[in-house]
Amino acid sequence: xxxxxxxxxxxxxxxxxxxxxxxxxxxxxxxxxxxxxxxxxxxxxxxxxxxxxxxxxxxxxxxxxxxxxxxxxxxxxxxxxxxxxxxxxxxxxxxxxxxxxxxxxxxxxxxxxxxxxxxxxxxxxxxxxxxxxxxxxxxxxxxxxxxxxxxxxxxxxxxxxxxxx
Amino acid sequence: xxxxxxxxxxxxxxxxxxxxxxxxxxxxxxxxxxxxxxxxxxxxxxxxxxxxxxxxxxxxxxxxxxxxxxxxxxxxxxxxxxxxxxxxxxxxxxxxxxxxxxxxxxxxxxxxxxxxxxxxxxxxxxxxxxxxxxxxxxxxxxxxxxxxxxxxxxxxxxxxxxxxx
Amino acid sequence: xxxxxxxxxxxxxxxxxxxxxxxxxxxxxxxxxxxxxxxxxxxxxxxxxxxxxxxxxxxxxxxxxxxxxxxxxxxxxxxxxxxxxxxxxxxxxxxxxxxxxxxxxxxxxxxxxxxxxxxxxxxxxxxxxxxxxxxxxxxxxxxxxxxxxxxxxxxxxxxxxxxxx
Numbered sequence: 342x343x344x345x346x347x348x349x350x351x352x353x354x355x356x357x358x359x360x361x362x363x364x365x366x367x368x369x370x371x372x373x374x375x376x377x378x379x380x381x382x383x384x385x386x387x388x389x390x391x392x393x394x395x396x397x398x399x400x401x402x403x404x405x406x407x408x409x410x411x412x413x414x415x416x417x418x419x420x421x422x423x424x425x426x427x428x429x430x431x432x433x434x435x436x437x438x439x440x441x442x443x444x445x446x447x448x449x450x451x452x453x454x455x456x457x458x459x460x461x462x463x464x465x466x467x468x469x470x471x472x473x474x475x476x477x478x479x480x481x482x483x484x485x486x487x488x489x490x491x492x493x494x495x496x497x498x499x500x501x502x503x504x505x506x
Numbered sequence: 507x508x509x510x511x512x513x514x515x516x517x518x519x520x521x522x523x524x525x526x527x528x529x530x531x532x533x534x535x536x537x538x539x540x541x542x543x544x545x546x547x548x549x550x551x552x553x554x555x556x557x558x559x560x561x562x563x564x565x566x567x568x569x570x571x572x573x574x575x576x577x578x579x580x581x582x583x584x585x586x587x588x589x590x591x592x593x594x595x596x597x598x599x600x601x602x603x604x605x606x607x608x609x610x611x612x613x614x615x616x617x618x619x620x621x622x623x624x625x626x627x628x629x630x631x632x633x634x635x636x637x638x639x640x641x642x643x644x645x646x647x648x649x650x651x652x653x654x655x656x657x658x659x660x661x662x663x664x665x666x667x668x669x670x671x
Numbered sequence: 672x673x674x675x676x677x678x679x680x681x682x683x684x685x686x687x688x689x690x691x692x693x694x695x696x697x698x699x700x701x702x703x704x705x706x707x708x709x710x711x712x713x714x715x716x717x718x719x720x721x722x723x724x725x726x727x728x729x730x731x732x733x734x735x736x737x738x739x740x741x742x743x744x745x746x747x748x749x750x751x752x753x754x755x756x757x758x759x760x761x762x763x764x765x766x767x768x769x770x771x772x773x774x775x776x777x778x779x780x781x782x783x784x785x786x787x788x789x790x791x792x793x794x795x796x797x798x799x800x801x802x803x804x805x806x807x808x809x810x811x812x813x814x815x816x817x818x819x820x821x822x823x824x825x826x827x828x829x830x831x832x833x834x835x836x
Binding site for chain 2: 354384472474475489491497503
């Protein structure tokens with residue numbers, strides 16, 4: 342009966358490189374299916390809209406026991422936590438993740454975000470978090486629209502799928 | 507046609523200080539909009555209902571590469587993981603987060619929880635997790651209502667928005 | 672009017688032992704209530720379907736300040752991060768978690784997964800992540816069905832509850 346498009350409402354709350362992919366991949370996939378999509382960036386997820394921080398998203402080499410082994414052919418080889426805490430290991434893990442993404446033909450985060458913008462995905466920046474983290478509107482990309490939790494809830498109430506990432 | 511209020515169903519599964527804010531902020535926002543809200547506290551999230559642990563929720567200084575820099579004016583300055591693992595750094599990160607929240611006029615977790623109680627937000631304590639973590643009903647605030655996953659699923663099935671935080 | 676069963680759509684994106692329980696417990700609970708359930712395993716969550724990695728899921732002893740104290744009778748005793756980073760502490764935390772689960776009569780992850788299979792829970796393996804992490808279909812249990820984000824979104828659009836874990 343009704344012919345409105347389906348809608349996906351996402352909250353992106355994480356700002357590490359590996360956790361920035363899922364909301365953007367879900368958003369671009371849904372857009373490609375003709376869905377309306379809105380993403381509410383909150384807490385560390387705001388870094389994805391942050392002009393200076395977006396290019397510097399990183400993967401944590403520690404606190405993530407599920408992180409794949411550095412040498413896929415030796416799946417049982419794990420790097421001990423103490424070694425992972427050494428200076429430089431965050432850079433190693435980040436470089437590794439980016440290399441895997443390129444090999445799998447996943448666009449970099451910046452390109453995924455550009456795809457979202459081209460597809461008219463709504464990019465909400467959580468005003469409460471901006472205030473907490475001392476982030477100003479001019480720190481964010483111009484497509485970011487400042488909004489509170491109430492705006493997101495209204496948006497999500499009409500969604501077919503809503504997910505907190 | 508129908509005039510029942512909208513409903514928000516949340517799962518709060520995280521117990522670090524920074525990850526305790528999102529479910530409580532969403533809950534109080536939805537309540538203020540006239541929504542019915544229920545939160546199912548499970549795994550580490552149970553600490554939010556735990557009388558002795560609630561005042562001691564902390565922020566991890568490691569394993570979170572998106573953690574904002576200690577000096578906002580120097581956004582590129584990041585604290586190396588090995589330094590973050592030093593004794594005392596968890597306390598530093600926790601104090602820093604609390605200061606930011608106060609500056610942004612976000613009530614402390616305890617007050618957010620009190621706002622939820624005043625607004626009749628349902629606070630479900632996951633019985634399975636209680637058993638796993640050895641938590642007894644008397645360890646929790648009196649408003650906590652012990653319930654299993656089935657109770658939450660029934661509640662969420664009638665919700666307009668359901669999120670796992 | 673309609674008599675179709677309720678449906679739960681889950682995304683399992685985490686691969687640490689403690690974070691593998693929630694999606695499987697929700698799935699088996701919903702199945703027991705007569706719901707249709709589908710789980711989309713993506714990113715580190717794919718380890719749950721990975722024949723070689725499933726038996727080796729671990730708990731991180733660091734980066735999780737909410738991790739319960741090692742001695743429940745002394746709830747204020749916390750292990751400092753630097754100690755937690757020592758070799759062997761991941762094994763200690765993993766053994767501790769498994770012991771708590773057994774005490775609470777929660778089946779091990781492998782058995783929960785078997786319960787899901789017996790209950791015809793759909794187990795989707797994210798093809799994008801498989802490509803990123805270099806995981807092949809033969810690395811996964813035979814019940815895993817390779818699928819993209821679009822398949823999950825179609826499935827979730829008809830769900831009564833959809834959650835990203």
